[in-house]
Amino acid sequence: MPGNESLIGTPRAARTLAHRILLVYNALVVFLLAGFMSVTQQKIIASMNARAFLEDLPAMPLSPELGLALSLCALFVLWAAGHLYRRDTLPRAMHWTCLVIEIVACLACMRSLNLAYDGVVLLVVADLMHRYEGRNQGADYSLAAFAVHAVPFDAYTAYYVEPVRAVLSALRGGLVSLNLVLFIGYLVVILKGSHAEKQRIAMLNDQLADANLRLRAYAIEAERTAETRERNRLAREIHDTLGHALTGIAAGLDACIVMVDTAPDFTKQQLVKIRETALRGIKDVRRSVKKLRPDDLEQMPLRDALVHMTQEFCASTGMDVRLNILKMPAHLREDEEEVVYRVVQEGITNANRHGHAQHQTVTITVEQGRIYLLLYDDGEGAPVDADGRVEEGFGLKHMKERVGLLHGTVRYESGQAFGGHGFSLEVVIPERKAALSEGAEPDTKNLQQTEGNDVR
C-alpha cells in the first residue's frame, strides 16, 4: 500500500515527527545548559571567585566558549550520524560506523556539558530502537564511572544565591523530566506504529492467500479451456479432413450406385476418383496425426528417439536409466512407435517422480511376434492397499488405454507388496503381422487378462 505512507498520520510520519520533537528539545536543553555554564563561568572569573570555585571540582572544566561550542558541535555530529544511521540504504558496515560515531558524539556532548544533562543518551537509544525494534532495546544508562572526571552541576549553581540556586536546580530537573516524557511519548508512537505495521502485514497476507486461491482456480479454468480448445480443434480437423473426404466418398458412392448398371464405365471412372478422394483423406488424417506426435519421433527413428529421450532424462534428473534394446521391433506403425515411446517415457517418469529411484533398467525385445517392454527400478515402489494391490494413478490408467488400443497388456508389481522396494512394469504388445495372422481371439484374451489383473 504505497499510497498510505505519504499521508500524514501514518505510523512512520508520526514516528519521524516524534523523533524531531525529541531532537529539537534536546538541542534546546543542551544549548540552555551549555550557555548557563558558560555564563556562570564567566561571571565567576569576573567576580574573582575562580580559586574557590575550582577548589571543590573533581576536574578542570572546559573554557566557557569551548564548552558551548563543543557541546553544540557534538550534538550536531550526533544528529548527522543519527540521520545517516536511520536511513535504510546504507551498507551494514556504514551503519555500525554511524552508530559508533553517534555514541562517541553523545559522550562528547555529555562530557562538554559536565554530565549535567544525560538526556542525549535517549537520542541514541531512540535511534537504536528505530532500527532494532523489539530487539536491542537495552542501553547502559549508568554513567557513574564517567562522572568522576566531570564538574558537578551543583558547583555551578553554588555560585548563585539560595533562591536562584533552588530555581536553577528545579529547572534542570524539569528539563530532564520533560525529556523523559518526550522520550516515552516517542516510545508510544513507535509501539503504536509497530502494531499498525503488524496489522497491515496480516492484512496483506490475507489478500495474498485470496489471490493465490483465485489464481489456482484460474489455472484450472485455463486448463479446461485449453482442453476444450484442443477438442474443438480436433473436431474441426476431423470435420475438415475426414468429414470432407467421407462426405465426398459417400456422395460419389451414391452416384455410383445409381450409375453402376446404366453406365459401368463411367462408374469405374467415378470409383477411381472416389479412391483418390479416399487416399487424399488418408493423407490429411496422417498429416493431422503427425501434428500430435512427439518431436523426437518426428525427426528420428524410434531407437534413436528412445536413446535420446533417456539420455536427456538422465542428464536432467540425475537418475541412472539403462536402456537395453535386445531386439528392435521392425516395421512399426507410427501409432505403435508412439505407444512404445510413451510407455517408456511414462515408466521412467513414474520411477523418478513417485519411486524416487536411483537406477532403472529398460529392456526392449521382440519374442515370438510380441514386443516386450520391461522396466525395473530400485525406488520406493508404489503404495499398496491391504491386498497388496497398487493404487492406480492417472498415468497407469492412460498407459493401459494406449496399450489396450494395440491389443497389448500391462502388468506391474510394487516391491512394497512383499515388504521390499522397487517397481516393475511389463508391457506386451503383439506385433502387427502376428496380430493380423492370429486374429482377434488372443486380443480378447489379453484384454480380459488386463482387466482381470488391474481393473477391479
Next chain:
Amino acid sequence: MSGRWRIVLTPLVILFCAACLCYALRPTPHVLRVGIFVGSPWGVPGGDIYGMLDESIAAFEEAHPGVQVTYVSGISRDDYSEWLAERFLAGDEPDVFLLLPEDFELYAAQGALLPLAPLEKDDAAFDASAFYPAAFAYGQYDGESMALPLACMTRLMFVNKTLLAREGIAMPEGRWTFDDFYRIAAAVTRDTDGDGTLDQFGVYDYDWQLAATATGAQLFRDDGRASYFAAPEVEQAVRFCMKLSALTRGHQVTPRDFDLGRVAFRPFSFAEYRTYKPYPWRIKKYMNFEWDCIPLPEQPGGTPHAPLGVLLAGISARTHEKALAWAFLRDITTSDEVQKSVLAHTQGLPAKRGILETAAPADVFGEGVTASLTPALLGETLDHAVTAPKFKRYEGAMLLSDTEIAKLVHGTVSFDNALNRLQKEVNAYLQR
C-alpha cells in the same frame, strides 16, 4: 544534484578546502606563555622572579629561533593563586607556570597538569637525581611526576650572638643536638634584673612540629587517610617541647621579647635570613644585637631532618606547545645558570644539587655577610630535608592536632595516652 550544479560547486569546494589548508599550515610564531608572580614566594620583602627568569627566557629564545616566551607581569604572590585559577577556568592558562604549594594538589587532582614522567623518560638530558630528593618528590602526585622544583626553602635557627656572649656560652658550631639546645636554653632562661619574673628566654616560636620533623616523625600516611601521632618519634618531640616550655615557668614569650634581644633562639627561614642579614634590610631589624643563623638542632644520633618548602613549576595539560614547554621547564629547573640566579635574584635556594657546594658564600648568604653557616652544611641540610604533606585535609588535621598538643606542651592536660586519643581523633577527621 544536477550536473550543472556539480560543475559550479566542485571548484568552489576545492578552493574552500585549499584555503582552509593554507590557513591551517600558515607559518605562525610559536608563543610560549609563562605564569609567574612578582615578589618572593617565601613571604619576605624583595625577591625578583622576573630577574631570575628573564635571562633564561632570553637564552631560550636564542636557542629556539621563532619562539617567543611571554608572561603577564604585575601579579602579586597573593593574587597569583586566583589569577591562575581564573586563567584555567577561562581556558587560556599559561603553558608553563609556577605552582604554589597550596595549588599543586588541586591542579594535579583535576588532571590539569601535564604528567611529566613520559617526557622525563624520553629526554636523555634530564636526570631526576640532580634534584634534592624531597624537592623532586614534592612535585609528584600519586607517584607520578607532575611538576619540577624550581627553588627550595628551609628553616634555620636564629641565634642571638650578643646574648650568648653575655652569658659566656659558646655559639653552637655545625650540627648540634636537642641536648645542646636544651642546655643553652636552660642556661639563658633567667631573671636578669631581679624583679622576680623571668625576662630572658631560651627560645621563641619553636613548636612541636619542628621538633617532630627533627625526630623524623611521619605524622600522616602518604594517602592522608591515617595519622601516626602515637608513634614514639612524636612522643619524643612533644616531650622535648614540654621540657622547653617548662623552662619558662608559664611565662609566655612574646615577639617583643625577641625583638628586644631577650631570646637566644628563634626558628628562622632561610629567606628571612637572606633578606634581613645583608644591607639594606639589616639596618631595619635587630639593630641592637649581633645575630646569625645555624641549622636547626637535631635529635642526638639521628639524621638532620629540616623542613623543606618547594616552589614548583608545571605544564598545563592543555598546552599546544608540549615539546617547547618541556624544554623550557627543563631549562629553568636544571640549568646551572638559572639555579644560580635563584640565589642571586630570590631569597630561595636552588632545587638542583651541587649548586650550593660550588657557589661562593657571598652568593649564597649575600654580599658582606659573615656567616657561621657554610654552603656545604646548607646543602647537607637540604639533602635530608623533608616536606610537609600536601593532601587536602592536612591543614585541618594540623589545626586540630596543634590545639591538642599545645595543651599538652603547656601542661594544661596530662600526657598519659593523650597522643593515642589524638591519633584516634585525627583519624576520624581524616576518614570523615
